Amino acid sequence: MTKRAIDAIRGALAERRLVWFGIRGEDGEALLQIPELEASYSIIAPLRSGRLREESNVALEQISRRRPDLDRYDIDLDPHPSAREFSARLMREVSGRCVMMTYRPSRLISELAFSMSDTMTLAGLFKDRQQAFEYKPWVETALAARGILGLDWRYVADQHLGRAQRMVAGGRPHILRASRTSGGVGIALAETEADVERLWRQDPDSFVAVAPFLDPTVPINFSGVVFDDGSVRLHPASVQLIGIPSCTQRRFGYCGNDFSAIKTLGDDVLAQVDAMGRAIGEWLHEERYRGVFGVDALVDGGAVRFVEINARFQGSSAPSAEIAHALDVPDLFLDHLNAALGGQPTDSGQTIAEWTASQPDLAHVVLHNTTGADLVRDPDVPLSPRSRGVRLAQLPEAGVPLADGAAICRVTLDRSVTESGFALDEPAERLVADLRRAFVSA
Incomplete structure (x- = not known):
């Protein structure tokens, strides 16, 4: 294929x-x-x-x-x-x-x-x-009108900060989010009225999106490609790794994807993910969008709630393509290029459930510089993971400083590393600690 x-x-x-x-x-x-x-x-x-x-x-x-x-x-x-x-x-x-x-x-x-x-x-x-498809208020409003379950965002003007403070006054934490975000930047958790005032962002839009913080949830991610004829091919889903302290300093920072953990979520959840992906792809086609897109969502109890569209490739794209190669089916890079050049899909594609049933065990973890200062690789410390089925990528050259927040490397493993998406298992945490020893202050 x-x-x-x-x-x-x-x-x-x-x-x-x-x-x-x-x-x-x-x-x-x-x-x-x-x-x-x-x-x-x-x-x-x-x-x-x-x-x-x-x-x-x-x-x-x-x-x-x-x-x-x-x-x-x-x-x-x-x-x-x-x-x-x-x-x-x-x-x-x-x-x-x-x-x-x-x-x-x-x-x-x-x-x-x-x-x-x-x-x-x-x-x-x-x-x-x-850029229009990165503007979250428009996307959320349009998809909500089509019946896609979201996070009940309210858009609060800067002049009405007190309204947001009253939302948290009852003791329920809320998320504050700018209209354009990336990798967890522009998202904050407010647990008190004082937090709201401290975290409030002055954006060009002059308003901030506010929604109740849902806990517990499982963060998930998947991709799709929209073709000129309206076809939508979906690609593997994963549990997203978010805000893990050993990997990022950001409360909602992106840390990778676990394509194995998605198998634990059940057939009904996978069916909801599939339906959401196809509905989003249909809307994108109507808006004359063509090519690859990604979707972040939350599993809240038994319901799948839409979080955001990434109108581009994502951090999950490379491992998603690796899974497709293992199954000898077109990956999202091939699909995107085909769609962008005006082509049609060369097969009907797979459902999210079909991907999940056939995809090999795979996870990748992205480590970031969390020290607050520049780091460099220590040439005297070997970067050779002790575990089998572990591969390193995106390593910097020796002597190249890594800015605060910059990615140190990506670790791919042939197994699951999380249950919740917000924590790694003990072997993965040990691996992260070992890798960090190879980086020192610049």
Whole structure:
């Protein structure tokens, strides 16, 4: 089945080179299946492949000699010479006939697509169009009108802060959230009236979304791809790892995904996830969205509640593709590229329940710098996990400082690591502690 998808993509490429632009180059590993892939540009973690020429496999951190916190970094706002050099190299790369595929749109890529339109075709949406789908109040309101169960957000103006304080006055914690967030940045938990005033954000929107904090819940994530004919192919679901203190300093920070733990949630929950994904894909198609999307949700008792759409690839995308490869079915990278080039799905796809029943055990954990200061790898401490079935990725080069909040590495394991999504089991915690010993203050 994978071969049919690759053949369709190669036909649509029409002998044009394929260029990958990711926030992490390694996320594009699935694209190595396509012979036309000739270049990878990224913010961190260049794509691991001897097939690409060194000058066409570039990460900004190699030029700047620093790894940023990706949840706060935006290349469109970076004034440093290293960012300008990176952009100039990318412009030279697309001066020949090519198709560019991105992890997420940016102003830089939109500008290249317009200014280099004689040679470069963008396989995806322009930033200004995609950005609408990152605006959570619009998305939540539209999906609620279609009957999709959400979190009962209330949008409170800055001038009405007292209204939010009254919501927590009864002792029930509430979530405060900005209209655009990433990786847990822009989300806070208010347990008292004083917390509300301390945490209130002054955003350009002049309002904050407020909702009751639901506990206990299980955070989940899945992906899909919308095609031009309205078809929606869904991809594996996982229990999302959120706010684990050994991995992130953020209360709701993203720490990875457990594709094994999803198997414990039951058939009814999986059916709800599937129905939600297809309904969201249908709405996206009506709004002229094409390509990959991700969904975060919460399992609250027996109900699945929508949290947010990620109108792009996600941190779960690379392991999701690994699962698809193991089953010889098209992964979401192939599906996205096919959809973005105007193609149709090469098969009918699988339900969430079918994915869950067949997918191998797999989890990945993302470690972040939680020290409040820059870290570097200690060359005298070996990075060799003692456990079998453990693989490391996205490691920085020796001597490259990691900013506070930056990703240290990603650990992939051939087993489950969590039950709740908010804590790791003991072997995984020991592994995280061992890996942290290899990083010291810069």
